[in-house]
Every structure is written in C-alpha cells, then in structure tokens.
Amino acid sequence: MNKKFVILLAAIGIVLAVVLVIGLKKANITLGSRLPAVGEAAALINQAKQLEEKGELLAAKEAYQKLIGEYLNSAQVSEWQKKAEELNMELLFSATVTPKSVSYEIKPGDTLARIAREFKTTPELIMKSNNLSGDRIVPGRKIKVWNAPFSILVDKSQNTLILKCDDEIMKTYIVSTGKNNSTPTGTFKIANKLMNPPWFKKGSSSPIPAGSPENILGTRWMGFDRLTDYGIHGTIDPQSLGKQVTQGCVRMANPEVEELYIIVPVGTEVTIVD
Numbered sequence: 001m002n003k004k005f006v007i008l009l010a011a012i013g014i015v016l017a018v019v020l021v022i023g024l025k026k027a028n029i030t031l032g033s034r035l036p037a038v039g040e041a042a043a044l045i046n047q048a049k050q051l052e053e054k055g056e057l058l059a060a061k062e063a064y065q066k067l068i069g070e071y072l073n074s075a076q077v078s079e080w081q082k083k084a085e086e087l088n089m090e091l092l093f094s095a096t097v098t099p100k101s102v103s104y105e106i107k108p109g110d111t112l113a114r115i116a117r118e119f120k121t122t123p124e125l126i127m128k129s130n131n132l133s134g135d136r137i138v139p140g141r142k143i144k145v146w147n148a149p150f151s152i153l154v155d156k157s158q159n160t161l162i163l164k165c166d167d168e169i170m171k172t173y174i175v176s177t178g179k180n181n182s183t184p185t186g187t188f189k190i191a192n193k194l195m196n197p198p199w200f201k202k203g204s205s206s207p208i209p210a211g212s213p214e215n216i217l218g219t220r221w222m223g224f225d226r227l228t229d230y231g232i233h234g235t236i237d238p239q240s241l242g243k244q245v246t247q248g249c250v251r252m253a254n255p256e257v258e259e260l261y262i263i264v265p266v267g268t269e270v271t272i273v274d
Helices: 003-026 038-053 057-070 077-092 112-119 123-129 254-263
Strands: 101-105 142-146 150-155 160-165 168-174 186-195 220-224 231-233 244-246 269-273
Touching (some): 057 077, 101 112, 112 123, 160 254, 220 254
Parallel strands (some): 150 269
Antiparallel strands (some): 101 142, 186 220, 220 231
C-alpha cells in the first residue's frame, strides 16, 4: 500500500477521533458513562410520578434517586434532584416511618424534650412530624421519631447550604456568605439556638431587639462552637441571598432558616468549604 495513502488514512482517523471527543463533551457525556435510554428513563419517570400521586412518597423518592444514579448525564438530573429533595422534606415532616426513623411508644413520665435527647433530634421536629399542636403527650401513643444524624455542608463558592442525613442530600438552600471570603472554613458544631434573636451590634450600647428593621439576624440564630460571633441566621434582606455580602455568618431566608431550626439539634456538625 502506498506510504502516503497510509499516512492520509491515519490522519483522517485522528481527526475523526478528535471530533468524536469534542462532540461527546458538548453533549455532556463522558466516555464509559451510560447513555440515557429514552424508553427506560421515561418509564422510570412515569413510575415516580404515579407513586407520588398514590401517596407512596418513599418509593417515589427512591425512583427519582434511581433516575439520578442511572442517568447522571441527563439534562433532567437537576429537576429529579429537586423532586427527590421535595419528597425528602415531605417525608421528614410527615408521620410516615422511614428507614431513618422509628415508631416510638410514649411511656409514663416521658416529655418531648427527653425523647428528643434520647434520639438526638429536636422536640420541634417530633411535634411537626406527628402533627402535635403542643408539647403535651399521652402515654401509650405511638409517634414517629427521627433517629438518623443530620449534618450541614456550606459551600462558599456556590453560596449553598446542603442539609444531609448520613450521606444523603436532604435539601439544598441558597444562602449568603461573608464578603471578601470572610466566612471561616472548617468543621464546627451548632452550640446554641435562639428564636427571634436580638442583635448585639458592634459599638451599640444595647442590643437591637428582634423584629426591628435594623436587626440583621432575622428570625432564627444557630451559633457555632469555637467561633462565638459566627453562625447561621435569617435575614431582613432576602435580595442579598446567593452573594458574598455578610460579615462572616451564613445568611438564609427566614422561612428556610426556620425550617432548618426545626430539623437540626444542638451538636449538629457544620462543615464550611471554599
């Protein structure tokens, strides 16, 4: 075979290989990954929706998680993740017992605070999960109690706060972090929690009370150990969320920090990364 012809064929082969790689990258597909099978994915999506409509929330969530795991390169992954997170929260705040919770029979002398301490959860979460209007409980009644540990991951580069349970992402929140990258990195624990906290502004002779338009802490405070001036709190300026604008704390929308406050007990681990 003519030597020049062999060289030409080799060059064409190289060009085709480069074009293929570029095309795969543009399609957001990596070599060796599974390509979405449209029929299979559609069947799983329909299954997840039908399970949700029937109220089988745990099975519906598992179907969405299967979609995420098997079709990671799909353009719909973020949509499926959002649905899985919505179902996570619906399950968390319902009386449905899941693999991360137990059915507990109330004993004489029990209080919500004592049960919460035993299972390392919060009285507020027990109340919300069991639709209790107050802290009065009746011996002999069975209630759902969450018993799997939560953790929090704050990503400063993305301005996100991720609530996790074991290794599962429960929910992702948009937050604000410190201007000039001032939010400290590391692993901390929630040391204290306050509803409607006053704000001790530097240079002020008296604290600014909760509800004041000058109180930047919003409706909740969850302070870190080792760094007493830092924590997670609400805001009076929801327009600032998603930006690095705080004095170093992690700022959340008031409804969302109130939700997180219900879920995580004192002692919850918080990891902050750049």
